[in-house]
Amino acid sequence: MRLDDTKVPKGRPAPRMANGKPDFSGYWKGTTQTSPGGNIGKDLPGWRLPLTSAGEAALKHNLTATVDPEAVCIIGGIPRHNASGLPFEVLQGNSKVVFMYWYSYFRLVPFTPGLKHSDDPDPAFFGEEIGRWEGDTLVIDSVGFKGEKVWIDENANPVSDAVHVVERWTRPDYNHIHVDMLIEDPKYYTRPFTYARTWALGEPDEQIQEYSCSENNVDAAHLGFGPGPIRPDGTRGYIDPAPLPPPVPRK
Amino acid sequence: MPTRVVLLVVLLCAAASSRAVAHHSFAAVFDASKAIRVTGTLAKVEWTNPHIYFYVDATDEKGTVVRWACESAAPGSLSRRGFKRSLLKIGETLIIDGYQAKNGANLMDARRVTLPDGQILSGASAGDGGPQ
Numbered sequence: 595m596r597l598d599d600t601k602v603p604k605g606r607p608a609p610r611m612a613n614g615k616p617d618f619s620g621y622w623k624g625t626t627q628t629s630p631g632g633n634i635g636k637d638l639p640g641w642r643l644p645l646t647s648a649g650e651a652a653l654k655h656n657l658t659a660t661v662d663p664e665a666v667c668i669i670g671g672i673p674r675h676n677a678s679g680l681p682f683e684v685l686q687g688n689s690k691v692v693f694m695y696w697y698s699y700f701r702l703v704p705f706t707p708g709l710k711h712s713d714d715p716d717p718a719f720f721g722e723e724i725g726r727w728e729g730d731t732l733v734i735d736s737v738g739f740k741g742e743k744v745w746i747d748e749n750a751n752p753v754s755d756a757v758h759v760v761e762r763w764t765r766p767d768y769n770h771i772h773v774d775m776l777i778e779d780p781k782y783y784t785r786p787f788t789y790a791r792t793w794a795l796g797e798p799d800e801q802i803q804e805y806s807c808s809e810n811n812v813d814a815a816h817l818g819f820g821p822g823p824i825r826p827d828g829t830r831g832y833i834d835p836a837p838l839p840p841p842v843p844r845k
Numbered sequence: 846m847p848t849r850v851v852l853l854v855v856l857l858c859a860a861a862s863s864r865a866v867a868h869h870s871f872a873a874v875f876d877a878s879k880a881i882r883v884t885g886t887l888a889k890v891e892w893t894n895p896h897i898y899f900y901v902d903a904t905d906e907k908g909t910v911v912r913w914a915c916e917s918a919a920p921g922s923l924s925r926r927g928f929k930r931s932l933l934k935i936g937e938t939l940i941i942d943g944y945q946a947k948n949g950a951n952l953m954d955a956r957r958v959t960l961p962d963g964q965i966l967s968g969a970s971a972g973d974g975g976p977q
Contacts, residue, residue, distance in 0.1 A: 596972070631972075665869035667895075679972045697895075748870065803921055810893035812914060813874055816946045822872020822974075830870040831974030835877030838942040838956065838976070844963035 596679070599625040599770075602794045606768035613688060616730050616765045621796035623681040628791055630828030632748030634677050634777070637789055641828040643751055649782030652752035656745055657820035663743045666814050667807035669699050670744075671719030672736060672759055676775055676791060677747045683802045684771070691725065691732065697807045703734050711737055717755060719744065734761040746777075748830060750820050754781035769795045868895035868919070871944075871975030875954045879945040883913050883953065887937050892920050892930045896970070899933055899955070901941065915941050915955035917968030928958075928966045937961050943968070944975070 602625070609617045624631065635641035645653060664670045670678065675695055683694040690704045705725030715722035715738030722738035741755030757779040764772050771793050778786040821830045871877070885903030896916045905911050917923060920930075933939075940959040946952040954975060955968040969975060 662869050662873055665873060805919065805921070806894045807868070809895070810891055810898065811895060812898055812916070812952070813869060813896065816874050816948055816950055816952055817869065818873055818947050820873070821870045829974060831872050832877035832976070835944075835976040836880035838880050839882040841942075841957070841965060842940050842959045842963070 596624045596626050596628070596631075597794045599627045599792070599794055602769050604767050604769065608765035608768055611686065611688065615727060615732075617686050618684045618691060618732065618763060618765055618771055619686045620771065621681060621683045621800045621802070622771050622793035623796045623800075624679055625792065625794050631679050632677055632830065633828045634673060634747035634749075634751055634789055635787075635828070636677070636791075638787060644784040644787060645752075646780075646782055646784050648754075649752055649779075652754070652782055653750065656750040656752055659819055660743075660745075660750070661814075661817040661819060662748075662750070662821060663745060664697065665811075665817055667697065667811060668743050669697075669719040670695075671740070672701070672721065672723075672761070673746055673753065673757075673775060673777055673789065674744070674748070675699075676761070676773055676789065679748070681793075681796060681800075681802075694802045696802065696805055698805055705732065711735070717741070721757075721759065728762075730764060732763040734763065735759075736761075748821060749824055749828070752782050754779055756781045766792075771795075868970070869973070871954065871970070871973040874946055874952075875944040875975065876947045877944055877976055881943065881945050881953060883915070883941045883943075885913065885939065885941075887933060887935050887939055888912065890930065890933050890935070894919055897923060897968075899939075901939055911951055913941070914950075914952045915943070915958075915968070916952065917955050917958075918970040922971060923968065926967065928968065932960060932964075932966065941968075 611617045635643045680696045685692045689706050692702045694700045701720040703723045703725045709724045717740045719740050721736035723736045725734050736759045739755050739757050746753035760776040762774040775789045883903050885901030888902050889900040891898040899915050901913050902910050941955045942957040943953040943955045958966040958968050
């Protein structure tokens with residue numbers, strides 16, 4: 595469910611940890627103000643991504659020769675999860691924070707002072723993530739990503755193993771969490787670009803639940819390549835679907 | 846307002862507001878131009894992730910019994926909107942309205958399910974970009 599953010603109360607201060615840092619813990623849900631959903635180009639004019647020629651080729655490949663990796667239970671990773679329509683949950687400690695996603699994925703981000711990237715990190719869907727505090731902002735700097743079987747968003751846009759992602763997370767008030775994300779991928783994009791998004795706090799009884807993606811993935815044998823048609827508004831789906839038959843009159 | 850219409854409104858509103866756990870976009874699997882109605886006998890239920898499936902045996906225009914796989918949302922989403930596993934009883938006749946798979950398989954997105962007592966359930970995966 596996406597929330598209408600105009601109806602979400604604002605102004606109550608963000609909770610804080612014992613060490614004074616803001617506490618990002620909570621179950622976070624997308625809002626109807628994030629549009630178009632699932633599109634990493636949301637904040638660019640016409641949602642047009644600055645693709646290199648290699649990026650154009652990679653997009654064509656994704657659309658015509660690959661199925662949605664998440665639909666076959668491959669981790670979406672970052673940046674994709676920040677553009678996802680799915681809620682997520684955060685649990686924060688004193689030296690690390692865990693982001694938990696549907697499909698039983700999680701990422702655990704350390705922010706112990708002095709951490710540095712490895713010389714040759716093992717490729718990962720979330721990359722090698724290092725957190726640090728800049729005031730009340732948690733900065734997550736990530737390199738070392740997978741370059742295969744990943745889409746950068748739900749529209750099948752490409753991302754390479756050269757991507758460098760910098761997320762700046764804040765909790766502007768009790769009911770909101772926000773990220774400003776910088777994406778640099780010189781293989782597939784001619785210049786860095788940004789993606790900003792705010793989520794609203796779910797109800798106290800909402801949380802990530804058991805979800806086994808591969809339990810009975812019948813769809814895997816029926817998936818078409820790419821996400822299907824992209825509408826002019828930047829979302830996925832058909833413009834003019836055929837109507838269903840009228841409901842059956844009750845006897 | 847008749848009870849059935851009230852129920853339909855309630856269940857469809859619940860579907861629209863339930864948590865979106867779309868495993869893939871509707872358009873990656875289903876064809877929105879192939880709106881179909883399948884009436885058949887419930888043969889099997891798989892109350893599983895990432896989608897539930899129930900299978901109905903329907904007789905086609907040639908008199909042949911064809912088994913349709915009917916896909917709905919994930920168990921948690923359905924349960925919260927009142928679409929419970931216990932509502933599907935083997936051997937009962939169901940009417941399923943939805944969209945057929947793009948590849949022509951006997952697989953459909955069960956967006957509306959009518960039970961023998963006339964109760965209408967929404968099986969749609971909320972947030973999948975499919976017809977609402």
